[in-house]
Amino acid sequence: MDQPAIATESLSRQFGTFTAVQDVNLYVQPGQFFGFLGPNGAGKSTTIKMMTGLLAPSSGRIRILGLDLNENPIEVKGQIGVVPEDMALFGRLTGSEYLNFVGRMYGLDRETASKRASELLDFMQLAEAPKKLVMDYSHGMQKKVALAAAVIHGPKILFLDEPFEGVDAVASGTLKTMLQRMIANGATIFLTSHVLEIVERLCSHVAIIHKGHLVAQGSLEELRAGVQAEAAPAGASSDLVSGQKLTLEEIFLRIVGGPQTQKEELSWLG
Amino acid sequence: MLGINTAQRELLSALAAARWQMFMHSLRSVRGKLEMFSRVLVGFLFTILAIGGAIGQGVTAGYFVSRGHTEWLAFLLWPVLLFWQGFPVMASAFSESPESSYLLRFPLSYRSYFLVRIFYALLDPANFVGGFWLLGITLGVGIAAPRLLIWTAIVLLTFGLFNMLLTQMIFVWIEKWLVQRRTREILGVLFFLVMMSFQFIGPFMSHYGRSSKTALTATFARTSAWQQLFPPGAAAHAIAQMGNAKWFAAFGFYVFLAAYAALVFSLLSVRYYAQFRGENLSETEGPKKTGDTTKPAPLGWNIPGLPGTIAAIFEKEIRFLIRSGPLLFSLAVPLIMAVFFRVQITSRGGGSFFSRSPIWAFPAGAAYALLLLTNLSYNAFGGDTNGGMQFFFAAPVRLRQVLIAKNLAHTFVFVIDVTLVWIAVWLLYQRPLLYVTLLTLAAALLVLPLDFTLGNVFSIYSPKKSNPGKFGQQRAAQLTVLASFGLRAVLLGFVGLVVWLCRLYGNLWLAGLIFLVLSVASFAVYASLLGYSERLAFNRREVMIAELGRK
Numbered sequence: 029m030d031q032p033a034i035a036t037e038s039l040s041r042q043f044g045t046f047t048a049v050q051d052v053n054l055y056v057q058p059g060q061f062f063g064f065l066g067p068n069g070a071g072k073s074t075t076i077k078m079m080t081g082l083l084a085p086s087s088g089r090i091r092i093l094g095l096d097l098n099e100n101p102i103e104v105k106g107q108i109g110v111v112p113e114d115m116a117l118f119g120r121l122t123g124s125e126y127l128n129f130v131g132r133m134y135g136l137d138r139e140t141a142s143k144r145a146s147e148l149l150d151f152m153q154l155a156e157a158p159k160k161l162v163m164d165y166s167h168g169m170q171k172k173v174a175l176a177a178a179v180i181h182g183p184k185i186l187f188l189d190e191p192f193e194g195v196d197a198v199a200s201g202t203l204k205t206m207l208q209r210m211i212a213n214g215a216t217i218f219l220t221s222h223v224l225e226i227v228e229r230l231c232s233h234v235a236i237i238h239k240g241h242l243v244a245q246g247s248l249e250e251l252r253a254g255v256q257a258e259a260a261p262a263g264a265s266s267d268l269v270s271g272q273k274l275t276l277e278e279i280f281l282r283i284v285g286g287p288q289t290q291k292e293e294l295s296w297l298g
Numbered sequence: 299m300l301g302i303n304t305a306q307r308e309l310l311s312a313l314a315a316a317r318w319q320m321f322m323h324s325l326r327s328v329r330g331k332l333e334m335f336s337r338v339l340v341g342f343l344f345t346i347l348a349i350g351g352a353i354g355q356g357v358t359a360g361y362f363v364s365r366g367h368t369e370w371l372a373f374l375l376w377p378v379l380l381f382w383q384g385f386p387v388m389a390s391a392f393s394e395s396p397e398s399s400y401l402l403r404f405p406l407s408y409r410s411y412f413l414v415r416i417f418y419a420l421l422d423p424a425n426f427v428g429g430f431w432l433l434g435i436t437l438g439v440g441i442a443a444p445r446l447l448i449w450t451a452i453v454l455l456t457f458g459l460f461n462m463l464l465t466q467m468i469f470v471w472i473e474k475w476l477v478q479r480r481t482r483e484i485l486g487v488l489f490f491l492v493m494m495s496f497q498f499i500g501p502f503m504s505h506y507g508r509s510s511k512t513a514l515t516a517t518f519a520r521t522s523a524w525q526q527l528f529p530p531g532a533a534a535h536a537i538a539q540m541g542n543a544k545w546f547a548a549f550g551f552y553v554f555l556a557a558y559a560a561l562v563f564s565l566l567s568v569r570y571y572a573q574f575r576g577e578n579l580s581e582t583e584g585p586k587k588t589g590d591t592t593k594p595a596p597l598g599w600n601i602p603g604l605p606g607t608i609a610a611i612f613e614k615e616i617r618f619l620i621r622s623g624p625l626l627f628s629l630a631v632p633l634i635m636a637v638f639f640r641v642q643i644t645s646r647g648g649g650s651f652f653s654r655s656p657i658w659a660f661p662a663g664a665a666y667a668l669l670l671l672t673n674l675s676y677n678a679f680g681g682d683t684n685g686g687m688q689f690f691f692a693a694p695v696r697l698r699q700v701l702i703a704k705n706l707a708h709t710f711v712f713v714i715d716v717t718l719v720w721i722a723v724w725l726l727y728q729r730p731l732l733y734v735t736l737l738t739l740a741a742a743l744l745v746l747p748l749d750f751t752l753g754n755v756f757s758i759y760s761p762k763k764s765n766p767g768k769f770g771q772q773r774a775a776q777l778t779v780l781a782s783f784g785l786r787a788v789l790l791g792f793v794g795l796v797v798w799l800c801r802l803y804g805n806l807w808l809a810g811l812i813f814l815v816l817s818v819a820s821f822a823v824y825a826s827l828l829g830y831s832e833r834l835a836f837n838r839r840e841v842m843i844a845e846l847g848r849k
Contacts (some may be wrong), residue, residue, distance in 0.1 A: 082691050083840055106694035114685030114847050116692060120618045120766075124595035132610035133693045138597045145595035161621070163684070 031094045033058040033185050033216040034079065039088035041074050048074045050240045052088070056218055056233070058184075061211050062233035064220045067284055071240045072220045073113055073189055080110045080187050080220070090134050093184060106134065109183035111191055115174040119163030123154050123173050127180055134181035141180070148176035152202060167194040175203060179210070186210065188219040192226055204230060228276035238284045248276065255282050306410045312583035313401070313414065329760060329777070336776040340423075348427040352434025359438030364445070374435055375457065375530030382428040382461040383468065384634070411574050412567065419466045425458075432458050441539065449540045453552055457533040460559040462465075467562050470569040476623020527553065529558045607695050611703030612710075616680055618739045619711065622766030627672075629715055632667045636722045656727035661738045665720035665790055667784045668745065669783075670715070671708055673764065675753035677774035678704045679846055680764035687761075687846040697835045698828040712746070733806055740813035741793045745786075747817070747824035752785050754831045758838055761845050 034056040041049040049071040056062045066072045077083035079090055081101050090097040092104045110116070118126055124145050131141030150156040152172040154165075162173060169223065178186060186207075192200050207217055207230065221227050227234065228248065235245040244251055252274050274282075324330040355374050362370040389397065401411055419425070432454040440447030470737075525531030536551035599613040619625060636659065639652045652659040673680070678701070679687055690700050716738075723730050730738075756778040773779070793813070800809035835842065 080692055082688055082843060084837075096607075101695045102696065105692060110692045112685055112688050112692065114688055116685035116689035118614060118618075118682070118686050118689070120681070121614060125614075125617060128598045129688075130693075132598055132606045133689075134694055135606070135694065137606065138600060142595045142597045149595065155685055168482050174641050183849045228587050 031058075032056060032091070033060070033093060034062075034218060035091045036075075036079065037089045037091075038229055039075065039078060039090060040086050041071075041078060042082065042086045047240050049078070049237070052237065052240075052242045054242065054245065055237055056216060058216050059211065059214055060233050061207070061231045062216070062218045063227035063234040064218060065224070065227065065234060065280060066220075066235065066237035070237045070284075072237055075237065076187055076189050076218070076220060080108065080112070081105055081111065083112075085110065106181070107183060108185045108187060109178035109181070110187045111171075111174045111178045111189060112187075113281075115170055115188045116177075117162050117170060117174060119161060121162055123149055123162060123165070124158060124161055126173060127177055130177040131180045136181060144180050145176075148180060152176050153199075168196050168199045171195050172203070173198055175206070179206070183215065185218065185242045188217065189261070190221055191219060192221055192223050200226075224275075224277045224280055234276070236280060236283050244279075244283050248279075251279050255279050305409050309406060310410055310414065314670050329775075332777045333760075333775055333836075336780045339780065340776055342429055344423050348430035349360040351427065352430045352437075355431045356434035356438030356441075359435040361438075361440040363439050363442035363541070364786050368439075368443075368446075368541045369531075369534050371435065371439070371524075371537060372525045372534035374534055377426055378431050378435075379461060379530055381431075382424050383465055385424040385427070386422055386465055386469070408574050409569060412570055415570055416462075417446055417464060422465070424465065425462050428461055429458055434596045437492060443541060445543055446537060449548070450537050450787070453536045453555065456556055456559055457529060457554070460529055460555065460562060463559060463562045463566055467566040467569070470566065471571075472627065473623065474569065476627065498538050501600050528556075532558070533681050597630065605699070607699050608703040608706070611700055612707050615704055615707035616710065618766065619707070622681075625766040627674075629667075629670060629711060630718070631670055632719050633722045635666055636663055636719065636726055639656050642765070652727065656723070657731055657734050659727050660720055660723045660730035660734055663723060664716045664742060665786075667712060667715040667719055668742075668749065669786065671712055671749075672779060672782050674703070674711065674775050675708045675750055676756045677760075677764060678708075678753065678757035679761050679842065680757075680774065681766050683763050683765075685847060687843050689842065691839050697832045701754050701828060701831055705754070708750065708753075709746060712742070716742070733810070736807060737797070737810045737813070740810040743817035744813045744820050745789045745793065747820040748789060749782075749785065751824045751827045752781065753829075755827070755834065756781060758831060758835045758842065761842050763848055 032055045034054060036052055036054045039049060039052040039054070040047065048140070052071075052075060054064075054075075063171060064072055064075065073085060078085045079092070079097070081097060081104070082205065093107055095104050097104050118129065121129060126140075127145035127148055128138075128141050131144055132138065135145070146155070149158075152175075154169060154173060154176070162170065165173065175188070175191060178188075188207075195203065203239070204226075219227070231248070233245075233247050234251060236251075237239060238241050244254065255274060255278075325334055355378070359371055359374055362368060362374075401414060406414075414425075414437045436447070436450045436454050439450045442704055526535045532551045532555040536548050536555060537549060539548035598608055601612060602608040604612065639659070650660065679690075682690065690697065720735065755773070760775045760778050762773070762775045762778070774782075796812055797806065800806050800812075
C-alpha cells in the first residue's frame with residue numbers, strides 16, 4: 029500500500045481546559061478526494077489548521093507525504109496548497125499582483141509566476157477587472173482568487189476549508205471542474221464543507237468529527253454499510269431495512285444526531 | 299435626548315455596553331493589562347500637557363484681557379487650532395478612531411450613526427488637550443473680567459466644537475481624495491508646489507524673525523483686523539466686543555464663528571452620510587468592454603541582490619503603502635514640522651532653535667522621520683489582515699525572510715522621508731552641511747537596526763489590526779508605542795551625547811566614526827535576533843492569526 033498522503037497519529041489540541049480535538053487518527057491516501065465533515069464547533073477547522081502548520085498540536089504527530097510537519101515545515105508547506113477559512117488574502121493588491129506574489133513566495137520565478145497568474149485569472153474568469161483590488165472583489169471572487177493562489181505552485185495536496193461557502197452556482201461549477209481535474213492528475217484534496225450534497229458528489233472518502241473525536245472514516249460505501257449494520261440489530265427504521273441507498277446527509281445525521289425536536293423550536297418566531 | 303427616540307436610545311446603549319464588555323474582556327490577558335497600563339501612563343502625560351498648556355494659556359489670556367487687548371486672544375486660539383488639527387497626523391501613534399462600518403448592519407438612524415461617530419472622535423487626545431487649553435483660556439478671561447466668563451465659555455465651546463468637527467471633516471475628505479488615483483495625483487502635484495513654496499518662507503521669516511518685540515506687537519495689531527475673518531479671530535473678536543459692551547457686534551462675530559462650525563458640520567455630514575449609505579471607497583473600475591483581450595499579468599519586481607521571496611514581500615509592502623493614502627500622508631508630516639519650526643517666532647521675538655542653529659534642522663528632521671515609522675515598523679503585520687498573517691505561516695518561507703523584507707521596505711520609506719526632509723531643510727533654512735548629513739546617516743545606520751530589532755519583537759508580541767487606508771486606524775498598540783519611544787529616547791540620547799562630547803573636543807568626524815563602528819555591532823544584534831523573532835512568531839502564531847484576523 030502507498031504511503032499515505034496525510035496521516036495523523038493521536039492528534040489532539042486543547043485550548044485551556046477545553047479539548048477541541050482529541051486523539052484523531054486520519055489516513056488519506058494519495059489521489060483521494062477526502063471530505064472532512066462535522067457539525068459546527070466539532071473541530072474541523074482546528075484539525076485542518078494543525079495539518080497546515082497554522083496551529084500547533086498539543087500532542088500527536090502529523091505526516092504529510094511521509095514528512096513530519098513539525099520537523100520539516102518548509103518542505104511540507106512547499107508541497108501543499110491551502111485555502112483557510114479566512115482565505116489568506118492581501119486585500120490591497122490586484123488579483124494578478126496577489127497571484128504573482130503568492131507564486132514567488134512558493135518559489136516560482138517571475139516569468140512562471142506571471143504566466144500562471146494570467147492563466148488562473150482567465151480560468152477563474154477574474155481577468156476582466158485587472159486593476160480591481162482583491163479587497164473590492166465579491167465574496168465569491170475572493171474564494172476563486174484564494175483557490176487560484178492555493179494551486180499556483182502545483183501542490184500535491186490541497187487543503188480547502190469551506191471552499192464553496194458563499195460561492196454562486198457558476199463559480200462553484202468552475203471550482204469543481206478544477207478540483208476534479210487536479211484529482212485526475214494525481215493530486216490529493218482534503219476539504220471541509222457543510223454542503224453535504226457537494227461532498228457526496230465530489231468525495232470518494234469521508235471522515236466525520238464530532239465533539240473533537242473522529243467518529244467515522246472510510247469510503248462513502250463503507251460508511252453507509254456501517255450505519256446500516258449498526259441500525260439493523262436495533263430494530264431498524266423502514267428506510268434502512270428497505271435497502272434504499274442512504275444519502276450522505278442521512279448518514280451524517282445518524283452519526284452525529286438529528287435536528288432539534290418541535291418542542292425545542294422557538295415559538296416566538298413567525 | 300438630541301431628538302433620538304427610545305428604540306435608537308436602546309440601540310446606542312447596547313452599543314456602549316458591548317464596547318464596555320469588549321474593553322473589560324481585553325483586560326483578561328496580561329497583554330491587555332499592560333496595554334491598559336500604557337494607556338493610563340500616556341493619559342497621564344497628556345493630562346500634564348493639557349493642564350500645563352491650560353495654565354500657560356489662561357495666564358496669557360488673563361494678561362491680554364487685563365491690558366485691554368482682548369482681541370489678541372486670537373494669537374492664543376491659532377496655536378490651539380493648529381495643534382488640534384495637526385496633532386492627530388503628527389502624532390498618529392497616539393490617535394485612534396475605531397472602525398465604525400460594522401454599525402451599518404444595525405437598524406441605526408443616521409442621527410444615531412452620526413452621534414456614535416462623533417463620540418468616537420471625541421476620544422482623540424487632541425480633543426482632550428485642546429479642550430483643556432480652551433478651558434484655561436476661559437478661566438483666564440473669567441478671572442481678568444468675571445462678567446465675560448459665561449460668554450467666553452459659550453464662544454470657546456463653539457470654537458472647540460468647530461475644531462473637533464474640522465479634524466474629522468479634513469480626515470474623511472482627504473481619505474476620499476487619497477483613495478482615487480486621479481485625486482491622489484492632483485494632491486501629489488499640490489504637495490510638490492508646496493515644497494517649492496518652502497523657498498519663500500526662508501526670506502519671509504528672515505525678515506520677521508529679526509523683528510523686535512515692539513515691531514511684532516505692531517504686526518499683531520495690524521493682522522488683528524483680517525484675522526476676524528477666520529474662526530480664531532472671530533472667536534476673539536466676539537469676546538472682545540462683548541467686553542466693549544457692543545452686543546450686536548459680539549453676537550455677529552459669534553454667529554460668524556457658528557456659521558464656520560455649521561459649514562464644517564455640513565461638509566462632514568456629507569461624507570458621513572455617504573458612508574452611512576454604505577459607500578465603499580476604492581479604485582474599482584467597471585467591467586472591461588467585451589472584446590478586450592486579456593493582458594498577461596505583469597512581472598513581479600526584480601530587485602538585484604534580493605532573493606525572489608524577499609523581493610516579492612518588499613514589492614507587496616510598497617504597493618500596500620502606495621495604496622494607503624492616509625499612511626502616506628502621515629509620512630509627509632516631517633516636512634510640515636520643518637515649516638512649523640521655520641515660521642515659529644519665540645516670545646523673545648527671535649526664530650525657533652533651528653532658525654538660530656539651522657545645522658541641526660536636518661538631524662532633527664531625520665529623527666522625527668524615525669518616530670513616524672512607529673506604526674509601520676513596530677506593528678509590521680498590522681496591515682496583514684483578512685488572513686494575510688495566515689498566509690505567511692502557511693507559505694514555505696522562513697518568517698525571518700518576511701521580517702527582513704518588511705524592514706527593507708521600512709528602510710526604503712525612511713530613506714525617501716529623510717531625502718524629502720533634506721530638501722525641505724535646504725529650501726527652508728540652508729543646504730545641510732556635508733559633515734552633518736554624513737553624521738546623520740551614520741547615526742541612522744546605528745539606530746535603525748536596533749530599532750527594527752525591537753520593532754520586530756513587538757510586531758510579533760503585540761500585533762494590532764490596522765487599516766492603513768483610514769485615518770486614526772493605523773496605530774500600533776499603546777504598549778508598543780511607549781516601548782518604541784523609550785528605545786528611541788535611549789538611542790537618540792546616546793547619539794546626542796556622542797555628538798556633544800565630540801563637539802567639545804572639536805572633532806565631529808570622530809562621532810561619525812564611532813557611529814559607523816557601533817553600527818556593525820548594531821547589525822550583528824539585528825541579525826542574531828532575527829532567529830529569536832522567528833521562534834517567537836512560531837510560538838505566538840495562534841495569537842497573531844487571531845489578533846490580526848479579528849473581524
